[in-house]
Amino acid sequence: MNSLNRDLKRLVKTVENCEGEKVKSDYWRLNFHLMPPVGWLNDPNGLCEFNGCYHIFYQYSPFDEKGGLKLWGQYITSDFINWKNKGAKVFADQPYDCHGAYSGSTIVHDSKMNIFYTGNVKHRGKYDYINSGRGHNTILLVSEDGENFTDKRLIMTNSDYPDNMTCHVRDPKVFKENDKFYMVLGARDKNDIGQVLVFESKDMINWENINVIKSEAKFGYMWECPDLFKIEEKTVLLISPQGIEADGFKYNNVYQSGYYFLEGDYKTKNYKLSNFEEIDRGFDFYAPQTFLDSKGRRLLIGWMGLPDIEDVYSNPTTEYGWQHALTVPRELKVVKNKLTQLPIDELKNLRKNCKNIKVEKSIEDKAYNTFDLVANIENCESLEIIIKDCACLNYKKQENLFTLSFIGGGYGRKDRSADLDSLKNLRVLCDTSSLEIFINDGEEVFTTRFYPTKDKEGIKVSGEYLNCNLHIYEMEAFNIEN
Incomplete structure (x- = not known):
């Protein structure tokens, strides 16, 4: 742990100790949902089962209940009833993530937790931060015990993504198939078309872009938080697209979350996407992530919130110094060609x-x-x-x-x-x-x-x-x- 990391950890604890009682006094604190100790929470990250425990990381901004510098907080549990709050775990403490440890995932391999996330950098100057001025770096952390993490390793920078991409490439989800590793990244190209980049690796260090997945017609300008997995012989592409116009009862939130069934081979151009289906119709749901547990269940957790909603509706908990929560864990199944979800047993x-x-x-x-x-x-x-x-x-x-x-x-x-x-x-x-x-x-x-x-x-x-x-x-x- 470097000195900046230690200082940040100490600062987070100080803020939590100073603001914690005010936060706890709020009647609207939830009873059976995970929340930030203080400040702001958004995307669930790094969900996995490791050494007999479930690890639930989340985007955490303890310094500002309306957002701000993003870290990762961590909860662990063995039964989804009794939890341990492990505090802030992943910090924005390097030149390649200095403006936020953004979303990512964990893959358990060789008895280690391998955490991939996006390091956000906003350069000083007159930039639009879409086509210039922003670094979205893919970073690897490794833990052998789920508590302590090795020094960070910079895996990819903007120059490693396709030339037609904007600076908006983020949210790596990594999985293994046969003897190779695959990563999907959410992306926005220079024509403002949302899509998913597919990368392949033999060692999780050196990655090659092998494919791009996108809809036949433009569907939003950015696809965030991609997740690609198989369930009951179906391949599911879960995304959170931005820039979708409302269509009757559909797409009524500022940003959406939903899925495609993918037919064919996601590793090549020989694929076809089904119609997009929203996975949740409510006001407060975004950036879901899934993982497979040892019971064979595909579990999903979402952010019970949305970005950029301040002018539409609000959360009065900000008066008590906190905002947002995670959904309960849900088990996914495919029934009659539809992805269903129910609270875990x-x-x-x-x-x-x-x-x-x-x-x-x-x-x-x-x-x-x-x-x-x-x-x-x-x-x-x-x-x-x-x-x-x-x-x-x-x-x-x-x-x-x-x-x-x-x-x-x-x-x-x-x-x-x-x-x-x-x-x-x-x-x-x-x-x-x-x-x-x-x-x-x-x-x-x-x-x-x-x-x-x-x-x-x-x-x-x-x-x-x-x-x-x-x-x-x-x-x-x-x-x-x-």
Whole structure:
């Protein structure tokens, strides 16, 4: 650990100690989600399972709850219930990452964690920082114990990317196939077309650009946070494109997250992309990353937030010195040619008390402050669920439409919708200031922040021709050791 690294670590601890009590006093701190100790959180990074523990890194800016210099924070767990906060781990402490340790991934190989990330550099001067003035460097860190990391190694700079790229090439995701390693990088070319660069290596040190993946027609100017993986004989390309125009109910956020099914060979031009599908319809979801665990599950975690939303809607937690969180871990599956997602089974261990309610017309109940609601629906022409007098979940069979809207506590959030032929089941994870809504076994998902007042714990359910069994489980909090 160099002296600058030590100084930064000491400074982060000082800020956390000084600001921590104010942050903890906020009622809207979440109970069963990972958050920054202080300041700002964004993309999940470096997700992996190593030496019997799951390692969850995240973009961390402890010095400013509205963003700023990005480091990596780290949580570890063996059961997704009991956590250890390992603090700031990856620092912006070299000339090639001095303006931020940006997003990246971990690949476990030869009993070591190999962490790849983007080092951000913004040169002083009159630059547009798109075609000039910015360095996006690919950097490697190695750890043999998940706690200590070797000196950084600069792997690639702007000159190693194709000549037609802008300075926006970032977010390496690395994986192994047969005896070679592959890296996908999000990119923006000089025609402002978003795409993914594919690199190949035999040793994870020397990389060769072997392909570019892009849609037939332009789809956004930048593809961030790419993730390429196989699941149930399908090859999935997960991206977060920027610059997509809204299209009816689709693409209503400032930036999107979604996936293509890729047919053919991603290593050559012999590939074809399916239609792009949004992976989450809510207000607060971006930059998801996946990994494969020892149980054979493809797990996903997303950022429960978005960049550049200040003029659209807001998060009042900034008044307490923090902002944003990670989603709960979700297991991905392919069902009927669609990528589905549901909360991992371990979260059921947080369930405590339970209310079982039969609904034929309408009910109103106190519910709990934080809960896991499961609704099994045998028949339904329409359904409305109002949570804490703030969030409204509405389904109308005649219109084939499901809508999430706010009657209070949305802080600028209004409504998001999805086409839905039928409603068979619904699961809602309600934390103090977040909702994660899983429809029809995860066929559609809505993630959002919301901010009810402390006295609001009620739930109202009503509908037409309704035959619904509700199970409302009180949820305990994560146990986080600092």
